[in-house]
Amino acid sequence: MNTPAPPARSGPPDSVLVVGASAAGLSTAEALRRKGYGGQITVLGDEIHPPYDRPPLSKQVLSGAWEPERTRLRDAGALAALDAEFLLGEAATALDVPALTVHTASGRSLRAGAVVIATGVRARRLPGQDGLAGVHGLRSLEDSLALRQELTPGRRLVVVGEGVLGSEAAATARKLGAEVTLAGPLASPMALQLGPVVSGLLGRLHAENGVRLRLGTAVAGLEGAQGRVTGVRLQDGETLPADVVVVSIGGVPATGWLEGSELTLDNGVVCDSRCRAAEGVYAVGDVARWHHSGLGRSLRLENRTNATEQAAAVAEAILGSDRPYTPVPYFWTDQFDARIQVHGTVRPDAHCEVVEGDLDGRRFVLRCSGEGNQGAATAVVGWNMPKQVRLHREQAFASQLPTPA
Incomplete structure (x- = not known):
């Protein structure tokens, strides 16, 4: 999608509503203020926490090196200095695009001159995962803290998913003394992101540090007894014994609340090259699928760097800039x-x-x-x-x- 620029506005909107108190959402509010925007800014978030950083969840928080407070992106003073209203623990349920109005779970209707969607992604789940104790995702602060409580030395952990998050969780858990197996359909950790040479070297690094690699076979499901997980069943029939399981099989853009909104939803909120989904509506961060004019195709990136860089581009677009967002994709990972x-x-x-x-x-x-x-x-x-x-x-x-x- 690469629609023409809309008719020029007489000036910036009088108010901006950011849906999602994420790194991308906070960065959008900060970029607006940094660029001189003086209108009302409201940040709506479904979690009760002030904006926090997610990359440490699979590393510093999971290992216990950081307490939760250290993940906060800004302290109370910095947030107050933004002169923005933060509505936390309040989920968005619908968006009326023509009216630029967001409806919330508590019955509020929030109208603004521009709406920025920054709702991120939800973790994919395995069939049978719900209701089994010992099965964890790793997308929120609560997820990380709950998993940390279970990773005592000698416990058998199976990590389902050999992508960035799964590989990081496996490395952290192994350093905590857990007996770790990394399972997934690809031949080596992070094969899709790194290619065969580097992912093969990463696999050797994991093996040298005691991670058992059970890769190249997809996971079929989970086994349990008396309400607790006991193993991970592979498609070739093998069952990997487990006391604890981490499911890290990718994320689904959090767009359910936008069904029926008239926006185009296809593996994210579909946007033009200016990150605009409709007149007055923008998307930023993991949830945004925008037209990268430099690459000539749509792109959706799930990483911290893009959240910040795209937020700056969205702020510029809200304030009247007409430049495409064409970053060089970038991510990093720390393992062992x-x-x-x-x-x-x-x-x-x-x-x-x-x-x-x-x-x-x-x-x-x-x-x-x-x-x-x-x-x-x-x-x-x-x-x-x-x-x-x-x-x-x-x-x-x-x-x-x-x-x-």
Whole structure:
């Protein structure tokens, strides 16, 4: 979707309603104030907590290194300085697009001059998961704290899902002394995000640290007895014994409350290149699927960096800017002693070569290009070389990076 820009407004809206007190939602409010917006800002969130950071949930919070308060994105003073109204513990239930009005579970009707959707994603669930004790997701602060209570040394944990979140949870749990098995249909951890070379190396790192890899076979379901999980059943018939299970099989954009709203919903809120879903309605963060004009296709990114960068773009659009949002995708992950950073997208057909460091030393930068791209870089991947990977990013994507103000 790449609709023409709407007719020019006479000025910015008198009020902005942000639905979702997430990192993306908070960053939108902050970007509006930073850019001089003086109108009313309301932030509506279905959780009772002030905005908090989610990447630490599978690492610092799960390990016990951080207490929950440390995940807060801003202290009370900083939130007060925003001069925004925070309505927490209040879920949105519907959006009237023509009226720019959001209805809530308690019966409120909130109208604004512009609405920003920042409701993120919900965790996918396995059949039979509900009602079984010992089965955990890892999307909220409560999820992380509940799982932390169960990860005592020697307990048998099966992590279902070999993506970013599942791999991080497996690494953290192993460091806590749990007996960890990582299960999923792909051949190696984070294979879709990293490609075969780096994901294969990550698999070896997990195995060296005592994680059992049961990959290459999909999970069929869960086994239980007397209301508690006892194992994870694979499609080949094997059952992996488990005292605790983490289900990390991806997220579903939280758009159920938008059904019937006239917005286009297709793996997220479908937006144009300005992150606009309809006149006066924008989407930001994990829930937003927007047209990336640089790549020529729709894109939805689930990572912390995009939440902040897209929020700035949405704030500019609300204030009248007419520039497309064309970021170089970026994410990072910390597992055991490895920090892995990915700029761009590692495509399935990628040809990757080491441009600095070496694989055996586990300090390297890879430059990846896809077939048919005449050598153009599609990704730069770094393993424990943060400074060097940034330099190679600047070289590989020089024409796509924003010009400093």
